[in-house]
Amino acid sequence: MPRKRKVKAREGVHRQKVEESLANLGKEVVDDITKARPPRLKIPSRSTSNIIYDETNRYFVLGPHYGVRSAGSLKQVKKFAQLMCTADFCRDLIRSGKFATLREMYYTAEGWDAGPFRDQGESNVILEDLEAAFGLKRESLGLTPEEDGASVYGKLVVNEGGVTIDATKAGRAGYTIPPTIDDVDFIRCRAKRVIAIETMGMYHRLVQEKAWKKFDALIVGLKGQAARATRRFLKRAHEELGLPIAIFTDGDPFGFHIAMVIISGSAKLAYINHELAVPDARFIGVTASDIVKYNLPTDKLRELDIARLKQIQKDPRYSNEFWQDEIKRMLELKKKAEQQAFSKYGLSYVVKEYLPEKLGLKG
Amino acid sequence: MPRKRKVKAREGVHRQKVEESLANLGKEVVDDITKARPPRLKIPSRSTSNIIYDETNRYFVLGPHYGVRSAGSLKQVKKFAQLMCTADFCRDLIRSGKFATLREMYYTAEGWDAGPFRDQGESNVILEDLEAAFGLKRESLGLTPEEDGASVYGKLVVNEGGVTIDATKAGRAGYTIPPTIDDVDFIRCRAKRVIAIETMGMYHRLVQEKAWKKFDALIVGLKGQAARATRRFLKRAHEELGLPIAIFTDGDPFGFHIAMVIISGSAKLAYINHELAVPDARFIGVTASDIVKYNLPTDKLRELDIARLKQIQKDPRYSNEFWQDEIKRMLELKKKAEQQAFSKYGLSYVVKEYLPEKLGLKG
Known part of the structure; x- marks a missing residue:
């Protein structure tokens, strides 16, 4: 039985929560000033030594170390002021219901009293400070990347700022996940699972x-490494809609890692993985065993592939038996295969044979 | 007054025309065989010496030179057979209403009697032969690139295979132009113009x-260099809907060229420019004069930018006074500016000031 769910509107709730976080930051600073103390901010450290793989949560998190930004230090006072201006800019965005790119913020800073940023790198660091301090994604602060997220096709109806969108009626290319996915309401979902796909070629296949109908699935086209908005969509689909997530990638170390970043998060975004990682997501991509089983057309592993395989062999995220076996086997085979290689057996083969087998829906 | 137009369904018509072209190819080959002649095909030459800038049409076209593929030559017989298999594969796609990626065709060829392709490059050349022979894009033959085209937002309603899509109701990210844009029907358009934008950051701005409302415009997010499907969409919007096309890019030689490829086509695709080029499209991107006039934040020209500017200075597509002046001025200024640089004056400035000025809609 396809599931039917209704989820409550969240745009307002989400915005309010973020605005409160920003207001509290402001209050603390004002409070310090009122009491004639130089305002200080504790920012979780994002250095490698403070990034820890959390065995319980099964993703990377930040450890206990903090840095302090103080307006009382001559060296830090400009950065502190820029952080305040950034927070103010974000509050304006949230209040007006707008969002802006990092590049737009960078140029807007040309007019700030705190002075402009030296380069985009400088403004990015300040923004990461703000994200880490609140445990909130930049998208929630109104700042978005330039590019949109993945494409979705299937029985899902969403609401974006008053507009209702059916992900089977947004065109062949599907519904595009916007950077502001946290403002989107899931109105109705009749799918039973999500299948996330590495390449747009396989997504369109x-x-x-009609794999979305056949498997009662939301088909998600990742476009390679998943954007933050896409990872957030997958996490919300899993948590709010109760859908299991399956990830279908190429059979090579880069495909494996596209899946693993969805599952266990990246080290670089440890400060925000609690909003992004989906530890229960399942890998159904091409393995070394599949290359043999399906006698797939292959390419030889390049030097880079071999180095990467040896690297992930030691990565805590790949420590279970399945990954250790498959990595070892691929190194022995010295071969990799693309997900489109199944078209050797006809364009429909992947939907008729491979996916039912991997999803446990055969027969 | 916003325009209102109705355009007739075209998916069936388009398919039929392509199928006839393929059938005629088959008939000619069968005819040759029946008359005991080795089948031959004349394929327009795509070598540099046969690519000509056509002053009348204002885009690159192929010259009069042809090459011959003959099944009577031992050297060519395998390629000839692969071309036949490719044409057959395309016919199957068209008949079944499916499309496939070049990568899928490459793997499918593993099972062909003519033998598999050595590499993707080999199969691409055969496909280009077929495109040039018919003057038809690969997308019309059912073969599509992996990636989708641009995003469109505005008062346009289209029909894709029976599904009606309103480009103001497909989500914040807009309606995504599919690779198979020639199968899409324009059902209704209330826009008066198209504004095509280089970056997705500016598109979202x-x-x-609401620039789409303010300027009665379809806003098209190019995502950098325009995909073939995007260029085809712009050409169809111009020819079928009668909309003027304006192109807003960064103020640097790469931005200029994104516009110019839409206007006058690329040399590489000379054999297909009649389906893609929009010689009447107008450049409204950032110029050297704008950098001075608006006192924009800039970056220094890199070596690469200077070399590229000197190269396009001699390109026939940039021969008019406007381009010659602006290229010269940018070389003197030694500076370039991004389209998002207008946010120096606030996020809305570009819509309130710059665009009305450039579009001649001021006051």
Whole structure:
């Protein structure tokens, strides 16, 4: 039975929560000033030594170390002021219901009293400070990357700022996940699972072959390494809609890692993985065993592939038996295969044979 | 007054035309065989010496030279057979209403009697032969690139295979132009113009600031260099809907060239420019004069920028006074500016000041 769910509107709730965080920051600073203390901010450290793989949560988190930004230090006072201006800019965005790119903020800073940023790198660090301090993604602060997220096709109806969108009626290319995915309401979902796909070629194959109907699935086209908005969408689909997530990638170390970043998060974004990682997501991509089993057309592993495989072999995220076996086997085979290689057996084969097998839906 | 137009369904018509072209190819080959002649195909030459800038059409075209592929030559017989298999594969796609990626065709060829392709490059050349022979894009033959085209936001309603899509109701990210844009029907358009934008950052700015309403425009987010499907969409919007096309890019030689490829086509695709080029499209991107006039934040020209500017200075597509002046001026200024640089004056400035000025809609 396809599931039917209704989820409550969240745009207002989400905005309010973020605005409160920003207001509290302001209050603390004002409070310090009122009491004639130089305002200080504790910012979780994002240095490598403070990034820890959390065995319980099964993703990278930040450890206990903090840095302090103080307006009382001559060296830090400009950065402190820029952080305040950034927070103020974000509050304006949230209040007006707008969002801006990092590049726009960078140029806007040309007019700030705190002085402009030297380069984009400088403004990015300040923004990461703010994200880490609140445990909130930049998208929640109104700042978005330039590019949109993945494409979704299937029985999902969402609401974006008053507009209702059916992900089977947004065109062949599907519904595009916006950077502001946290403002989107899931109105109705009749799918039972999510299948996330590495390449858009395979995404279009699955849409054409009506895999979304056949497997009661939301088909998500990742476009390579998943954008933050895409990872957030997958996490919300899992938590709010109760859908299991399966990830179908190429059979090579880069494909494996596209899946693993969705599952266990990246070290670089340890300060925000609690909003992004989906530890229960399942890898159904091409393995070394599949290359043999399906006699797939292959390419030889390049030097880079071999180095990468040896690297992930030691990565805590790949420590279970499945990954250790498959990595070892691929190193022995010295071969990799793309997900589109199944078209050797006809365009529909992947939907008729491979996916039912991997999803446990065969027969 | 916003325009209102109705355009007739075209998916069936388009398919039929392509299928006839393929059938004629088959008939000619069968005819040759029946008459005991080795089948031959004349393929327009795509070598540099046969690519000509056509002053009348204002885009690159192929000259009069042809090459011959003959099944009677031992050296060419395998390629000839692969071309036949490719044409057959395309016919199957068209008949079944499916499309496939070049990568899928490459793997499918593993099972062909003519033998598999050595590499993707080999299969691409055969496909280009077929495109040039028919003067038809690969997308019309059912073969599509992996990636989707641009995003469109504005008062346009289209029909894709029976599904009606309103480009103001497909989500914040807009309607995504599919690779198979020739199968899409324009059902209704209430816009008066198209504004095509280089970066998705600026696209989202224009959507947020309701530029599509303010300027009665379809806002098109190019995502950098325009995909073939995007260029085809712009050409169809110009020819079928009668909309003027304006192109807003960064103020640097790469931005100029993004516009110019839309206007006058690329040399590489000379054999197909008649389906893609929009010689009447107008450049409204950032110029050297704008950098001075608006006192924009700039970056220094890199070596690469200077070399590229000197190169396009001699390009026939940039021969008019406007381009010659602006290229010269940028070389003197030694500076370039991004389209997002207008946010120096606030996020709305570009919509309130710059665009009305450039579009001649001021006051």
